[in-house]
Amino acid sequence: PPHSRPPPTRAMGEQAKPLLPFLQRGDELQRADPKVAYYCRMFACEEGMRTSDKTPEMRELLSLLVLQLEKTKPSAGLQGAEEDEAYVENFALRLFAKADKLDRGGRRDAKTAKLFYVASIVIETLRQFDVSNGAKHELSDEMAGKQRYAAWRAGELAKANREGRTAAPPPEEGEDESASAARTTGGGGTAGGGAGMDDEYESFLSELTDNLGKGAGVP
Incomplete structure (x- = not known):
């Protein structure tokens, strides 16, 4: 039957990889917070729709994603854009505060x-709110700084963990943490996927396909 198997990851190429972190977070958060999960997937969908010269595999992924958004919308408890933006921002801030407390x-x-x-990923999804003329919403200075710091610190801790050592302590509170992160990462951005991305993507798409069955058309 159509969509019974995921398209090969190699055929998907680079187009879908930037969407994967948001799709994975949507999957992880579905039970804990359906609203945040919904907006993670919506952000991925909107980013995918902006892709020019979509491959057939990208169209298939977006078709499945549109179906999933329709399926999960009733349980997401959506309100207005302003209320939902505040909700997602608060969720991201609570995650950041928890991570920072553990780190310190x-x-x-x-x-x-x-x-x-x-x-860092959830903060990035805030860019989908208050969109005008097709341009993404700019993050506030505070949220942009927290995103840079979170992505940088995630990379620092993950690297130390892989190397079997304890990471250096975080900057003292009150220091310019975002500037420290920008110097280390070359200007910011979210932490990337790295090794194992293809396997993770194939596993994710396979599960999405199994759950949804036939897809809908994507422009």
């Missing part, structure tokens, strides 16, 4: 790295 308390492990990473 000496727990510099993979779990803390993941919390920082997820916070």
Whole structure:
């Protein structure tokens, strides 16, 4: 039957990889917070729709994603854009605060790295709100700084964990943390996927396909 198997990851190429972190967060957060999960997927969908010269595989992914958004919308508890933006921002800030507390308390492990990473991804989804003329919403200086710091700190902790060592302590509170992150990362951005991305993508798309069955058309 149509969409019974995911398209090969190699055929998907680079087009879908930037969407993967948002799709994965949507999957992870579905039970804990359906609204945030919905907006993670919506952001991925909108980013995918902006892609020019979509491959057939990208169209298939977007078709499945549109179906998933329709399926999960009733349970997402959506309100107005302003209320939902505040809700998603508060969720991201709580994640950031939790990660920062663990980090400063000496727990510099993979779990803390993941919390920082997820916070950076959720902050990025705030760009879908208050969109005008097709341009993405700019983050406030505060949120942009927290996003840079979260992505940087996630990378620092993850690297130390992979190398079997304890990461250096975070900057003292009150220091310019976002500037420290920008110097280290070359200007910011969210932490990337890295090794294992293809396997993760194939697994994700396979599960999405199994759950949804036939797709809908994508322009």
